Amino acid sequence: MAVSRAKLKRQPVAADRTRFRLLQAASAVFADRGYDRATVRDICNRANVNVALINYHFGDKLELYTEVLRGSVKHPDSLQEVHDLFAQQDEPEVLLRKFIRLMLHRMIKRREAPNLHMRLMLHELARPTPAIARIVDESVKPLHDQLCVLLGRILDLPPNDQRTRLCAQSIIGQTIHYAHHMPVIGRLWPELKMTPEQQDMVANHIADFSLSYLKSSREEHRGMNSIRPGRRGAK
Amino acid sequence: MAVSRAKLKRQPVAADRTRFRLLQAASAVFADRGYDRATVRDICNRANVNVALINYHFGDKLELYTEVLRGSVKHPDSLQEVHDLFAQQDEPEVLLRKFIRLMLHRMIKRREAPNLHMRLMLHELARPTPAIARIVDESVKPLHDQLCVLLGRILDLPPNDQRTRLCAQSIIGQTIHYAHHMPVIGRLWPELKMTPEQQDMVANHIADFSLSYLKSSREEHRGMNSIRPGRRGAK
């Protein structure tokens, strides 16, 4: 088998090694600094590799970046946990609270290793590159749609209802706010150091804040629409 | 009178003109592109002025920028309306709704003229420069503090209570989300074109979404604390 692989891809034994190291280094640097602030020399130094090799192996910086994203989307590390979460059988309200908590944690702890995909995503949201379409379609949208399904269940509305979508944006907005504007928040509120306990506290607040509307809105809506509300989808 | 002015400031008659034009052009370009993406040549072209004059009149690009901010903070155009709003005597709930509506409108209509200060602020939040401290202390914090006072009145809590602050962040987060991530939101929800009507619709949603928690939290809090709640501060 090793022979047949060697036949299929003749040359790559050594080249694959540097390709791999470049991808690895590039992931780290792009996740850390974002596309525009990352430099090819940064990446090559970290990979212990000559500057010309990015262009030799990938064509140019942007293709290296999209290659990193492609790999990141295929193995979306921390994002996988989020999808796993939705597979659980908890009550929707409990699930939403867990979701908010997990997203907040993953967004805040920037420095740790396994958040590559999340950090790349956050940079894309803040400063979109030509790859924004892929990121949204393949990473953000699935997340968003699952959140809408969940909210639809709580609200007793279709996932694509206007009100459902607005609630999704409210929750996403509150959460992402802490990821993008922590320097400013910290200046407005110096006591907030975002220790793990404070992260939980914030996550619980966002959940409480949001569930208040979600629950009352459902009751109001059910009361108006029919006398025996029943479950949506049980036709 | 023209003579006395000429005596007080001897030389500046011509120089002031280009200084002024530079500040004006720089305001527009910085507001449009943010500090790092704005180029001195962009600014000078727009001012019809030689590239060297920025360094002659202001020292360097950063000092020109802080000068723009200084002027922007002194005459914070659109931000003034927000402060005026707080001076009104409406019920807190009504005031909050108006506040959210106004902030959202000012943040969204980026292209129009009188939003200089707001646009500069938004760029600072997204990509802080060394001037972030000034911006937060002199523009964001006053706004934030007034919002906390307002929320404190609704919640029947002190403005610096943890819960009050969390609510402020929830509202700011929801609102700013539409300013910073409209390209992404538009891709997730293509029907949302942010026409004036849709802006109002979103603003009202954010108000409803937030007031639901604020009101229920107040009642719960009042019920727990004392039998005759009364007004806070009337000791």
Next chain:
DNA sequence: CCTTATCTTAAACACGTGTTTTAAACTGTT
């Protein structure tokens, strides 16, 4: 061993950026 294709290296290139230089033009004063 020699040839060939592949990979790597050091250096240079092209370009955009903020900044500085140098001399010319302008302005007000005597």
Next chain:
DNA sequence: AACAGTTTAAAACACGTGTTTAAGATAAGG
């Protein structure tokens, strides 16, 4: 009108960026 101080203009500079070049190193096949 002549001078000194100030302002402007054109060009060049310094530097960081992504990219390319041309030659050398490495491995594989005949």
